Amino acid sequence: MNIKQLTGQNDSHILWLNEHCGIHKDIEHHWQKMCSAALQENLVLKIASGYRSFERQLSIWNRKFIGELLVKNQQGQLVDFNMNSDQEKIDAILLFSALPGASRHHWGTDIDIYAENLLPNNKTLQLEPWEYQQDGYFEPLSQWLNEHSSDFGFYFPYDKYRQGVAAEPWHLSYKPLASSFLSQLSCEQLTTIILNSDIHGKIEIINNIENIYNCYVTNINKEI
Numbered sequence: 633m634n635i636k637q638l639t640g641q642n643d644s645h646i647l648w649l650n651e652h653c654g655i656h657k658d659i660e661h662h663w664q665k666m667c668s669a670a671l672q673e674n675l676v677l678k679i680a681s682g683y684r685s686f687e688r689q690l691s692i693w694n695r696k697f698i699g700e701l702l703v704k705n706q707q708g709q710l711v712d713f714n715m716n717s718d719q720e721k722i723d724a725i726l727l728f729s730a731l732p733g734a735s736r737h738h739w740g741t742d743i744d745i746y747a748e749n750l751l752p753n754n755k756t757l758q759l760e761p762w763e764y765q766q767d768g769y770f771e772p773l774s775q776w777l778n779e780h781s782s783d784f785g786f787y788f789p790y791d792k793y794r795q796g797v798a799a800e801p802w803h804l805s806y807k808p809l810a811s812s813f814l815s816q817l818s819c820e821q822l823t824t825i826i827l828n829s830d831i832h833g834k835i836e837i838i839n840n841i842e843n844i845y846n847c848y849v850t851n852i853n854k855e856i
Contacts (some may be wrong), residue, residue: 640686640738654683656740756829764801
């Protein structure tokens with residue numbers, strides 16, 4: 633992977649499954665095998681979000697920073713950005729949204745998934761922890777993935793809160809590739825990309841880039 637692919641500025645490594653959803657071309661076989669196995673247990677796996685470009689991640693970030701998109705804390709409560717400093721806004725966003733250039737979704741190895749047949753007809757997918765926990769719609773999916781996702785090379789990088797990114801029980805990563813890509817992404821590369829971007833909170837991000845890198849980029853589940 634070159635630096636533009638690593639940071640979402642080039643999608644030549646992506647296989648597009650449809651107009652809106654792409655994954656790394658080398659994980660498609662493993663994804664399909666996992667889907668087939670899950671289907672045997674009456675779980676219809678679907679990708680809610682796969683590859684994201686730098687520009688898309690930047691748009692999400694900037695809209696959250698100015699309050700156009702809602703930001704929630706770990707308890708699911710809305711964060712009031714009218715009362716927060718730039719640093720507090722950055723920390724609040726990073727809880728669930730990656731810094732542009734540092735998103736694992738840039739690689740196409742990481743996917744947000746759900747079980748289509750378990751989502752009630754009158755409900756909209758939220759991608760919130762309660763949906764995947766006990767008594768949530770996707771509890772059977774979580775149980776199956778915890779037991780079987782590693783059989784296909786996938787794992788949960790955000791399996792629990794580590795004082796960085798919140799637990800994301802919907803976020804799967806294809807570890808054989810993702811681990812290699814993470815090792816190629818440096819703090820210095822991120823600094824250059826952020827300096828050359830039109831991102832809100834740029835000064836605070838640059839001033840705290842090492843902490844962001846250590847707490848929100850590399851601070852993940854390292855086991856499978």
